[in-house]
Amino acid sequence: MNVRVRIAPSPTGSPHIGTVWQALFDFVFAKKKHGKFILRIEDTDRARYVAESEQEIVETFKWLGFEFDEGPNIGGDFGPYRQSERLEIYEKFARELVKKGTAFADEGAVRFKTKKTGVTSWHDLVGSKLITFENSTQDDFVILKSDGYPTYNFANVVDDHLMEITHVIRGNEFISSTPKHLMIYESFGWQPPQFAHLPVLVGADRSKLSKRHGAKSALEFKKEGYLKEAILNFLALLGWTHPEGREIFTIDEMIGLFNFKDFNLASAFFDTTKLDWLNGEYIRKSQNSKLKSQILEYLKDISGGAIEHPTEQEVEKVIPLIKERIKKLSDFIPLTDFLWEKAEYDLQIFQKLNIKDQKEILTKIIEELKNMERPWKADIFEATFRKLAEDLGLSAAQVFQLIRVAVSGQLVTPPLFESIQILGENETVKRVNEVANIIGS
């Protein structure tokens, strides 16, 4: 059997993380079965239609690597994959059902006549279980609205059949409408696909993640400095478990091992705490050269154009210093900007140091800096200021921390010696001098 799986988002806004989570399993299953992954735009809800979101859907999937085999392309023709351009098809099939007697006209709309006896059931792939509905609970339902647009229930079935979809993988909010879908397949005499109803992702209030509840779009995560590899890995961990219990794995590894039977049926709370950790893990194990281009690309992205500083060489130099200190690409900025920009000083910060006579100490530090042979060497730098600390009756940590704040205006920076090396001898002395001048005794 040639497996064909579709993801069918509605263009009601930039796809949020719940949609991406669904798409991940659609994609992984299709690849696992060496089948086709298809994108279809379900735009029959005209009230909520947002034109740009079609492009955002394509852009998001492309960014995450969900290459689809069939579907619209950026800037290309959405035509056949957009339901709004297939209205005559739904109308034709609705008429066919009326002719067969399983649907009837009702105040301008067309309504499907459900079976009222017996049961409708199917074997759901997720959790491998039988789900059964009494047909007596299924009311007649509208398939074609009076404005000529099909309802979700109808368009979905017709398109899935026409596109020869073999596996319908979607959220379990559709479990209740599946008996309706099955009845439509039956009255056409069509072979229904297999169903896999995934649990839904929920937000802090335990209700389904949605834009209305402030669910972030996938592209916002990109803006916040998350790597796509980390996002994908994190999403995979919600509901699915690697057979060896591994927490870190690639999508390719997942494709080889995936099975719906192993899915956890409970809805998962989307909590980014672990995503932050995973993102840090991915950054730490990234090759320096790769991380360099990721950071440069990120900086360019958020500034919306070319940037002067940091340059490629500057980023390269600083990467070993920050690699273990950033969880997100965005963390790069506050940690390093004092290196390429003028440091800003809030004098209150010096009080937090809990060191007396700072002006005098800074003067001594400047003296040492001026006497030190250039270029400064890390070991000599360290020995010099350890000695100075001892002479002043201070701990080495106190002296280093004072230099740190004097040079950066911050309590937290990358390692001091290395930072100063990037800053340069002249700039370092200049900054310490400035601080010594503005600080009170």
Place this chain on the structure above:
RNA sequence: GGCUCUGUCGUCUAGGGGUUAGGACACAGCGUUCUCAACGCUGUAACACGGGUUCGAAUCCCGUCAGAGCCA
């Protein structure tokens, strides 16, 4: 309200008749340390509740409760 799905540490989860209920994140403590990280070690923390079956139930069955979804 009817129907359906789901309940294991704070979060993501493993397990699925006999386990000290395992792991990861987070959190706390200790170590290392020029700050912060990273790293290492240690710790706190869970089977929703009630019945039943059984020698034995977190695990199987029934009910209750709770949450979610769809429909009205």
